[in-house]
Amino acid sequence: MSMTITEKIFAVHCGKSQVKPGELVNARLDLIMCHDVTTPPAISMLAEKGLERVFDPEKVVVTPDHFQPPKDIKSAQLHKRLDAWCKKHKIKHYYPIGKAGVCHALLPEQGHIRPGDMIIGGDSHTCTYGSLGAFSTGVGSTDLAAGLATGELWFRVPESMKFVLNGKLPHGVYSKDVMLEIIRIIGTDGARYKAMEFVGPALKDMSAEARMTMTNMAIEAGGKNGIMAVDEVTRAYVDKRIKGNKDYPVYTSDADATYESTYEIDCAKLEPLVAFPHLPSNGKRISEAAGLAMDQAYIGSCTNGRIEDYRIVAAMMKGRKVAIRTLIVPATPTVWRQAMDEGLFDIFYDAGCVISAPTCGACLGGFMGVLADGEKCISSTNRNFVGRMGHPRSEVYLASPATAAASAIEGKLADPRKYLN
Amino acid sequence: MAKAHVYKRDHINTDEIIPARFLNTDDEQELAKHCLEDLDANFVKKVKPGDVIVVVGDDFGCGSSREHAVWALRGAKVSAVVAGSFARIFYRNAINCGFPLVELPNAGKDINDGDDITIDLTGGILTNKTQGKTLSFTPMPDFAMEIIREGGLLNHIAKKK
Structure with missing residues (x-):
């Protein structure tokens, strides 16, 4: 059989x-x-x-x-x-x-x-x-x-x-x-x-x-x-x-x-998605979601904290500044080292991001960027349950690293495609 | 008497059952102090030993694999959880800890918050003494009941050894 x-x-x-x-x-x-x-x-x-x-x-x-x-x-x-x-x-x-x-x-x-x-x-x-x-x-x-x-x-x-x-x-x-x-x-x-x-x-x-x-x-x-x-x-x-x-x-x-x-x-018909609080299934197209103000961007985790993710983000942030607090959390020491060697950290530093040691950190509300009451975070992580990244009244919006980077630059949910060559 | 604490929600996840900010310990009594805190901040104040959580909704226990969710419930002296359905890892964890679960869709029409209920796990009968109703459910599979009767998977393994 x-x-x-x-x-x-x-x-x-x-x-x-x-x-x-x-x-x-x-x-x-x-x-x-x-x-x-x-x-x-x-x-x-x-x-x-x-x-x-x-x-x-x-x-x-x-x-x-x-x-x-x-x-x-x-x-x-x-x-x-x-x-x-x-x-x-x-x-x-x-x-x-x-x-x-x-x-x-x-x-x-x-x-x-x-x-x-x-x-x-x-x-x-x-x-x-x-x-x-x-x-x-x-x-x-x-x-x-x-x-x-x-x-x-x-x-x-x-x-x-x-x-x-x-x-x-x-x-x-x-x-x-x-x-x-x-x-x-x-x-x-x-x-x-x-x-x-x-x-x-x-x-x-x-x-x-x-x-x-x-x-x-x-x-x-x-x-x-x-x-x-x-x-x-x-x-x-x-x-x-x-x-x-x-x-x-x-x-x-x-x-x-x-x-x-x-x-x-049909992947050809997709556009960037953002999963709204408080379930990963609450995906909305960026064209409907753009404009909502964020307090923080988090780019890391087992979902999207690898070197390819940071290359995409760095290409978008090069020569730009982030408008909200932005955490870069490379998932492993090797990713961290690669990102440094490739000059990506310079770009992140100049853009105004903070770079953390490898950790699960704030993805699960542990530390290194937990959210306060009422705050909103655009995140390259995997879960947006109630209280996932901090205060029970904080909100997590899940997206690709590129969408998180665009949103970090604008301080609100933003379409990454305008920052990609 | 075992009181029912009714919650009408799908996807009550392990982050709500025990938030990760309390995962820096595996002490059951510590965890119990924060059981269901982000779902119902008053739960730990009102729960009494033997009480039952009745969820009108599906997918209870979804999300993180933290067994701390089961320990928090057990530490709070909850005797069982009734729900429309359970997420996979939570379901396994409960069996492995010897913690009983009852799959009962649409429990909402026959159980109100505060009702006095008893559960016959092997027979598959839930009795609502307040309303004078009996509800039947499919008991957990035999191998799971065996693990639960032995007090969890590790007792089961230690016995086989």
């Missing part, structure tokens, strides 16, 4: 020739991602239950990122617990401060993601890695603990939904806009428990980083995972980074695989 990519990865990892959506399976894990908020409690739980062990210290990647560097005493305590555990269990891939970055930008960049792998992480945006042909999903601390101790986890095999990205993206429209459009169409629970598989010519045209922005936000539609087939773009990205042999399995969905639903998106 035919299967989708997601089903094939499940079948291989539970030792079956075939799995069906709805089936409950125990799957073998290839990689577990850990950070400073959800891992310390997992560690404590394991100790409490007499299960304190790590199934394979080489298959665990740890980076503090949410409150990195620690923002207060309590978060410093979390970091201390995480650090002690990493050392005790000789976790091979531990990225302490200086090497630490926003997890979902860091792991692909550092070559930890192999196509065909089965990955969990203690963070909802772990679905990001599906853009490189892996099954990857976010879990809570107990699942994380169970995975760390046993190297396997229970799953319900998800139904797959197919998203066909047709046409060519117009100038000034990015993968972020495509994903906001998909979430606008299906809603924040439109893919609840499901695999979101992306295909089509517009996807082929996207870089590996741009694709990550899409799978990153699968969770914003309720999805269990986002997935894309491996192609030459994936290979070029992965082969340069992964350690060891490059002989990873490449799965493709069978032509007659079953999809619960199929959506066709």
Whole structure:
């Protein structure tokens, strides 16, 4: 019988020739991602239950990122617990401060993601890695603990939904806009428990980083995972980074695989979108949204804090000033260094932006740019829930880095296309 | 008596159940002090041990994977959450913590805020004692009930060991 990519990865990892959506399976894990908020409690739980062990210290990647560097005493305590555990269990891939970055930008960049792998992480945006042909999903601390101790986890095999990205993206429209459009169409629970598989010519045209922005936000539609087939773009990205042999399995969905639903998106007709408070599904076209005054712009996060994002933003800000406070938060030390070496920091500095160390920071209202009562922020991040970036009466507007940059320049929601050559 | 606290909203997310500004701790009692704070600032003042949250709406628990959301509810001594549907990670986290969930669409017409209710999780019966009504629901799957009865996934694993 035919299967989708997601089903094939499940079948291989539970030792079956075939799995069906709805089936409950125990799957073998290839990689577990850990950070400073959800891992310390997992560690404590394991100790409490007499299960304190790590199934394979080489298959665990740890980076503090949410409150990195620690923002207060309590978060410093979390970091201390995480650090002690990493050392005790000789976790091979531990990225302490200086090497630490926003997890979902860091792991692909550092070559930890192999196509065909089965990955969990203690963070909802772990679905990001599906853009490189892996099954990857976010879990809570107990699942994380169970995975760390046993190297396997229970799953319900998800139904797959197919998203066909047709046409060519117009100038000034990015993968972020495509994903906001998909979430606008299906809603924040439109893919609840499901695999979101992306295909089509517009996807082929996207870089590996741009694709990550899409799978990153699968969770914003309720999805269990986002997935894309491996192609030459994936290979070029992965082969340069992964350690060891490059002989990873490449799965493709069978032509007659079953999809619960199929959506066709005409990318040529899209324009930049802004998701209004308080749901990522509240997308409005920039032509309807432009003009609304903002207090802050935030350009960073696991969704859009990569080098390509900052190149776009820098090209727009060159020789211009920002009209509102603007935070540039490169997602990893490598992105930070690249941006500096390429002279982008000079442009940001001259424009009046502030440049932060890599951190999840204010994306989740942690620190480094949280919002006051009634403030509005245009943000390249992924969520705009009530209180997400600070005060419960603050507002977050989600958009591409380009739209965030244009809005930073004008101090109000603005169309990026007039600033792009 | 278990009182129902009714909220009529879709997509009540984990940022509302426990805002990230309180995620610098995993102490359940600390988290409980801020349970549902951004949805209903008075919730922690009025909730009593054993009370039930009844959500008239879908997708409860969407967003961040923070299990702190379940711990905050458990710490506030909430005994179960009833909702039209649950987001995936929250649903898993609840099972893994041994915290009961009840999927019941349209609960709004049969349950008012403050009603006295009891829930038979295995039998799939919710009784509204105030209104003298019984509502049936599909219990959580057997394997989930087994984990819940054992007090969570790690107990389940420790027992198998």
